[in-house]
Amino acid sequence: MALRIQVLGLTGAWLDGRPVDLGPAGQRAVLGLLVLAGGRPVTRSALIEAIWADEPPESAVNILQTRVKHLRRALEPGRPARRASRLIPRAGDGYRIDAPSGCVDLFEFRRLARLDRLDEALGCWKGDPLADVPVLSGHPALIALAEERYGVLVRHAEALLADGRAERAVALLAEAAAARPLDEAGQARLIRAYQAAGRRAEAFATYHAVRELLVEELGVDPGPELAAAHEALLREETPKPGGPTAPRVPRTPVPAELPPDLGGFVGREAELAQLDHLALADRDGPDTALRIIVLSGTPGVGKTTLAVRWAQRRRDRFADGQLYVDLRGYDPEQPMAPGDAPAGFLRSLGLPPEAIPVTLGERVARLRSMLAGRRMLLLLDNAASVDQVRPLLPGTGTCVVLVTSRDSLTGLVVGHDAKRLELDLLPLPDAMVLFTRLLGARVGVEAQAAAALAVQCARLPLALRIVAELAAMRGTAPLATLVDELSDQHRRLDLLVTGSDPRTDVGAVFSWSYGHLPPPVARIFRLLGLHPGPDIDSYALAALCGEDPATARRSADVLARAHLLGRADGDRYALHDLLRAYAAQLVAEDDEKSRAEALAGLLGYYRGAAQTAIDTLYPAERRRLLDSARHGTPAPDLHTAALSLSWLDAERANLVATAVHAARHGRPEHTTALTIILLRYLESAGHYDEATTLHTHALQAAVQVRDRRQEAHLETNFAVILAQQGRYPEAVQRLERAASLAAVIADPVAQARAVGNLGHVYQRQGRFPEAAERLAEAIALCRQAGDSTGEARGLGNLGQVYLRQGRDDQAVAPLRAAVDICRRIEDATGEAYALISISHIASRGGAYERAEQLARAALELCRRGNEPAGEGYALDGLGLARLRRDDPAGALALIRQALEIFRRLGERAGEANACNSLGEALTAAGDHAAARAQYTAALMLATEIGDEHQAARARRGLTPHPTVPGPAHTRL
Known part of the structure; x- marks a missing residue:
């Protein structure tokens, strides 16, 4: 996995682009100290002294070892438990970091500096090193690192001056001089840079300010270097680095209209580099195109701020000046008139007011004439349309035009070969850096609350700054209090109001874009405020707004071009949290009837499409528990299992959110129906958290509407989810309640499911006689109700009870009967589990080839039928068959695959079973120590969940005695 570690700023790490939780500040301090050592060993005593100074606790060594262990686990998730760490290996009595090349920002900074790629090296810095580890503030290594950066910054500034890029050098040296106000050499460099850039007034001001500071603070006059810089100013000389001075060439006044750079700017280094490439790459080549x-x-994402930051950094590349205009394209008042902007530019270029042409066409022609051959930057801010931009385009390739807009301005891209740079939300680490700069040490102390605030602000810089100001105004009040207030989406936009300037109010800024939408598209934006899920495709959008998918898709594209809707993968769209809150605020003002119709369309679509997908994926259970729910709205193609599974995976979060939303907004029948529809999918794929959320709300809904039939089925379903996680006592309690409810309402199907699953849990607990009794009762009830699927599952589970008892001859008949029924009704899942059990019988009887054939057939059925748990049991059975044929190596490979599946699903009984099988295979391979470890793991897990069969199997393995493999299981 690709690892990236950051210490030059907030401490952070990413694996394949996903953030890694590095734990509390003390743990991050250990990582920081190892990185600061640059790969050299750091002794245990040095680490303890750095973290606890003179007062280490008695358990300091143990705490240190625990922190290293947690760091290794977080940064090397795939490393086997007993394999030595490659990233943080032991070194003597301490540790060192051995990171791959390029993955640590500090190491990359030093590598780039050695190669004289100084600008890139400085770009590695995202803030003060280890800014969120206050225990290391003032550490000698951090002080030395600050000096190291200062040296690189000075080298880069001197190189820029030698290259004639004085303005960029000024920006760097001003930053350095501000941090070291009494460093005469640094202040002298800044004065020479100001002089080289033609900014003599600022050069003189700098000299006088530092002279006064030296007198006040140190009681001394400027030294030789500072005095020499001042003397050069007085002589009007422009010093050349490393050579004699030359007479200063008088400069022709040029426009310099860029707005001031925003303080506290963070991140966006990739975007700044991309702007460099798009605007400046090969500027001296033969290409004459604009x-x-x-x-x-x-x-609110920071387009203007980024544009100004880049323009200020690169102003030295535009020797003939920089023009700026705010086109006010989204201003609630009148946007700038078409002829005003060209007229303003003509005045900036020195044309007297009386000489400015009257008509727009003449102004455009004159502007192009005056720009011809000049190396200028035109920053056109807040453009709403191509028509606002086109009159301002120069006719010469020596200029660069940078346009900011909430619209994608496709006409500029198509008609003028413009290059588009889409600015995304601020990454979370950068948002945290911004918070740190605005709020200081509070962010490190309340890191979790600060991160929650960043998410609530949708990582929009405008919102982040407003929230930081809110927090500052509240003094010492915990940030968590503000998190609680902002958790109410209906109040969030009201809180993000400054009250003094609509340009800095989030809701007002959104409203200017919303006001430009055509009425039909504006209606769809409002209706998106009703959608409870994280994203939406064109079919769901069509159902929500009562349109066909093609019309919905066209409207979504308009919203996406206006950046009021984000594009996700393929035909999917998403609103960030603040836009969602704004849309919800708007739609709340629509009439109740239109809102109700829109929501009904959405709920009906999701329920109907989910039913179709489940029917396709699990045809044997079609309409077993519910009457089919169909909806007239067009739906995607779900005619194959692969398409249905893909749709369910993509829509899972939306389906859960929709069901919960329905429960909370007076539509309980949708919640109960969708929960029952989705059970098989959620249970098979191990989505237990989502299943628990759904069943909790659905049971409340069923009680609310007094639907005892659905309540009984839901109790059984919930118990199935609990049993899959090894939570047997809770499962038994719910199944007993389900059986009682079903008996009262005389529903044989509901009663059979409850009683049959109770038998399944009993067999897990080793209560075999009770299990057999319950399963026989369930089979009879299923036959009475004509429920062939339930009958087959009950027979399969009864065969497994006999198999667990070692009564193989008795197990064969019900298992074969289960296979026959499953084949007749096309229940691939039930057939697969029965075949796995028959495979175990064949293996124990010495028919190893037959056992392998049966297990392979079951494996294929499970893979085709989206039954990963069954796939795990089939692999386990196949592995044990290979073991009986004296192939321990082949058995180990298969059983390890099974163990990986069970762990991924969170199916703890399966995990215990696979650990036992691994123990048996390792014993056969002669690795008794590893076998004992697996048996011990199986015993601990089986004891914890109450699986007596697997616990007994593990104890026999530890004795050792011959073991009895654990068969698979199915649910009724």
Whole structure:
């Protein structure tokens, strides 16, 4: 997995782009100290002294070892438990970090600096090193690191001056000088840079300020280097680095209209580099085409701030000046008139007011004439349309035009070959850096609450700054209090109001974009506020707004171009949290009838499409528990199992959110129906958290509407989910209640499911006589109700009870009967589990080839039928058959695959079973120590969940005695 570690700023780590939880500050301190050592060993005593100074606890060594263990586990998730760490190996009595090349920002900074790639090296810094580890503030290694960066910054500035890029050098040296106000050499460098850039007033001001500071703080006059810089100013000389001075060339006044750079700017290094590439790469080549860049993104994402930051950093590349205009394209008042912007540019270029042409066409022509051959930057801010931009385009390739817009301005891309840069939400680590700069040490102390605030702000810089100001105004009040207030989406936008300037109110900024939408598209945006899930496709959107999918898709595309809707993968769209809150605020003002119709359409679509997908995926259970729910709205193609599974995976979060939303908003029948529809899918794939959430709300809904039939089925379903996780006592309690409810309402199917699953749990607990009794009762009830699927599952489970008791001859008949029924009704899952059990019987009887054939057939059925748990049991059975044929190596490979599946699903009984099988295979391979470890793991897990069969099997393995493999299981 690709690892990236960050210490130059907030401590962070990512594996394949996903954030890693590095734990509390003390744990991050250990990682920081190892990284600061640059790969050299750090002794245990040095680590303890750095973290606890003179007062280490008695358990410091143990605490340190635990922190290292947790770091290894977090950063090397695939490392086997007993294999030595490659990333953080032991080194003497301490540790060192041995990170791959390029994965640690500090190491990369040093590598780039050695190669004289100084700009890239400085770009590695995202803030103060280890800013969220206060225990290391003032550590000698951090002080040395600050000096190291300062040296690189000075080298880079001097190189820029030598290259004639004085403005960029000024920006770097000003930053360095501000941090070291009494460093005469640094202040002298800044004065020379100001002079080289033609900014003599600022050079003189800098000299006088530092001179006064030296007198006040140290009681001394400027030294030789500072005095020499001042003397050069007085002589009007422009010093050349490393050479004699030359007379200063008088400069022709040029426009410098860029707005001021925003303090506290963080991140966006990749976007800044991309702007460099788009605007400046190969500028001296033969290409004479005009370069236009469209910087677009959602309102409040920081487009103008980024554009100004880049323009200020690269102003030295535009020697003839920089023009700026705010086109006010989304202003609630009148946007700038078409002729005003060209007129303003003409005045900036020195044309007297009386000489400015009257008509727009003449102004455009004159502007192009005056821009011809000049190396200028035109920053066109807040454009709403191509028509606002087109009159301002130069006719020469020596200029660069940077446009910011909430719209994608496709016409500029198609008609003028503009390059588009989409600005995404601020990454969470950068959002945390911004919070740290705005709120200081509070962020490190309340890191979890600060991260929650960043998420609530949708990582929009505008919202982040408003929330930081809110927190500052509240003094010492915990950030968690603000998190609680912002958790109410209906109040969130009201809180994100500054009250003084609509341009800094999130809701007002959104409203300017919303006001430009055509009425039908505006209606769809409002209705999106009713959608409870994280994203939406065109079919669900069509159901929500009562349109056909093609019309819905066209409207979504309009919203996406306006950056009021984000594009996800393929035909999917998403609103970030603040836009969702804004849409919900708007739709709340629509009439209740239209809202109810929209929500009914959405709920009906999800229920009907889910029923179709489940029917396709599990045809043997079609309409077993519910009457089919169909909806008239068009739906995607779900005619194959693969398409249905893909749709369910993509829509899982939406289906759960919709069911919960329905329960909370007076539509309990939708919640209960959708929960029952989705059980098989959620249970088979191990989505236990979602299943628990659904069943909790669905049971409340069933009680609310007094539907005892659904309540009985839901209690049984919930018990199945609990049993899969090894929570047998809770499962038994729910199944007993389900059986009682079903008996009262005389529903044989509901009663059979409850009683049959009770038998299944009893066999797990080793209560075999009770299990057999309950399963026989369930089989009779299923036959009475004509429920062939339930009958087959009951027979299969009864055969497994006999198999667990070692009564193989008795087990064969019910298992074969189960196979026959399953084949007749096309129940691939039930057939697969029965075949696995028959495979165990064949293996124990010495028919090893037959056992392998049966297990392979079951494996294929499970893979085709989306039954990963069954796949695990089939692999286990196949492995044991291979073991009986004296192939321990082949057995180990198969059983390990099974163990991986069970662990991924969270099926703890299966995990215990596979650990026992591994113990048996390792014993046969002669690795008794490893076998004992597996048996011990199986015993601990089986004891914890109350699986007496697997516990007894593990104890026999530890004795040792011959073991009895654990058969698979099915649910009724």
